[in-house]
Amino acid sequence: MSSIPNIEIKILGLFEKRDSSAIKLIHDAYGRALYGVIFKILGKAEDTEEVLQDVLVKIWEKSSLYDSSKGRLYTWMLNIARNTTIDKTRTKLHKQNSKTDSQDDYVHLDRSSMELKPENIGVKDLTNILKADQKEIIELAYFQGYTQQEISEKLDIPIGTVKTKVRTALLFLKDYLKNEY
Amino acid sequence: MNIKEYIESGVLELYLLGSLSAEEEREVAKLLKEHPELQKELERIEADLISLAESNAPESLNEAILVGALERIKAGAEESNATTTVIKELPVAGKSWLNYALIAASFALLLSLGLNVKLYTNVQEAESQILALQNQNSVFAEELQIQNTNYSIKEKQVFALSDPNVLRIKLNAVPGKEGALAMVYWNSESKETYISVQNLPEPPEGMQYQLWALYDGAPIDAGVFDLNGEIQENKTIENAQAFAITLEEAGGKPSPNLEQLYVYGEV
Structure with a gap:
């Protein structure tokens, strides 16, 4: 890259x-x-x-x-x-x-609307390897475009925690990608 | 600053996702220019984000997506030149047909020009209305600001005057100045002094009333004031046995002109 x-x-x-x-x-x-x-x-x-x-x-x-x-x-x-x-x-x-x-x-x-439907089969969707709370935060920050402020309010966690959780989730994915591909 | 800690805070991830506040965004953009290692980490995270999104896409995209997009972009570019080309490209299929077409095109052009003028006027009107509303709005904001200031002064006064240490001193008219009347509110603890005029004649041009405190026979300047119908705060007075008001030259005098004494009251 x-x-x-x-x-x-x-x-x-x-x-x-x-x-x-x-x-x-x-x-x-x-x-x-x-x-x-x-x-x-x-x-x-x-x-x-x-x-x-x-x-x-x-x-x-x-x-x-x-x-x-x-x-x-x-x-x-x-x-x-x-x-x-x-x-x-x-x-x-x-x-x-x-x-x-x-x-x-x-x-x-x-x-x-995120449910798995027949037409979606064939797509790997790496968010599925994440833990539930990590997955939720990635869905909000990446795909739904929530600001850190909105995530902090929605999940009732401090803004600093929003940042570290997103980072931890992505690092987990990085390790996974290194091993799988 | 500690670059490692900064990276570990996760701020770069949220910068890439566009989730930071505008202020933090500017800060990251600035630091990225100063620290190449931040830029490197940012590119690594971006690559991971791209891989994550790509895990939701097929191995290769349908070619029609790009072809269609490029066609639409080309069509969009041509559309902006359309008005000039329409008339040029009219087919020459017999003279009368061409005449009709030209007349029709001229009408269409005229109509379009008319509409443009109308739309332009509308936009101008709307803009001037917005401007007028904005002006009005700032006038309201200023008025509100003044009201707020007045209100907080009043609030402060009510608070100050309700203090149990406040002494109310009635200043009565001296002989020759019948009808003159004023009140002094003096806080014997905080030493704040307020004057409230019930009745004093309008001072002549270049003159102002001055409040005096008297202590051990000596007059102490408590400041000049105007007749504005309000309770006004004057200079703080340490000790007083009596208060008096004289008419003096504007700006006040260091010692009172006793011939112009109007009211007097003992504490």
């Missing part, structure tokens, strides 16, 4: 030249990760490809707004992917439930 910075430099150079082949590089380097994020939020394969395409187009449309001094390219794209996907679920759920429910219910996604 040490090649990531080089890819980033290339992508940023193409952004600057308004060259849309930047999107091909992003697709090749980060496409599967963004797919995984969208898939985790939707909780199913259906619509994931469509949303990923929307996300790639949005990344291109917003590319002039990215400022590398403020954060990593991946973080910036992750935000676009999360927001686009959550908007998508919200409009979809809203269409289905517009008669009975208010939109406020969908600020964060319903956990029941």
Whole structure:
């Protein structure tokens, strides 16, 4: 993964030249990760490809707004992917439930949509190797885009603990990846 | 700072996930520039995060995703040039057809120009309304600030005056100044002195009333005040046997002009 910075430099150079082949590089380097994020939020394969395409187009449309001094390219794209996907679920759920429910219910996604369904088979989902509390915190911080403040309030733990728990969970995954792959 | 502890706090993980507060985010961005080892760790964590997300994706993505995205990007770029190309690319299929098409296109263009003007005006109106509301809002905020200040002054006064050590001294008119009346509230412990004017004539231009404390026959300056109908705090007075008010040149005098004595009261 040490090649990531080089890819980033290339992508940023193409952004600057308004060259849309930047999107091909992003697709090749980060496409599967963004797919995984969208898939985790939707909780199913259906619509994931469509949303990923929307996300790639949005990344291109917003590319002039990215400022590398403020954060990593991946973080910036992750935000676009999360927001686009959550908007998508919200409009979809809203269409289905517009008669009975208010939109406020969908600020964060319903956990029941994360269930394992037949169309999801074939995906490894490494969060499953985590302990329940680690898994929950990763789901919130990574895939649902909660801020540390929101996680701290939701789980009723100090912000410092939120940070160390996320780190411990990811270190556990790192060790697992080292042994398995 | 201890880089190892900083890394172990987990702050880099939350930085990558975009979960930090804006302030912490700026701090991390700054430290990353100063410490290459932080940057290295950040890239390692990012790689792990990417692997974790990729574990939810198929081995290879459907090619149609990228092809479709690039087509949409291309179409989007063309759309922004569309207005100029539409008229140029009209097919030449007989003169009358072309004329109709040109007339129709001209109408469409005129209509669109008209709509643009209308939309632009609407936006301008909305902007000036927002500006007006913002101004109004800041006026309200200022007024509220003034009210709050007044309120806290009043609150402080009520608190100060309800102190059991406060002595109420009635200053009665001296001969020749009939009708003049004022109250002094003097706290014999904290030494705070307040004046409340019931009735004093409006002072002439360039003149102000001055409050005096008297102790062992000597006058002590307790400060000048204006007639604003409120209870006002004057200078603190250590010892007093009596209080008096004289009319003096604006700003006050070191010793009183007894010919201009208005009211007097003993403690």
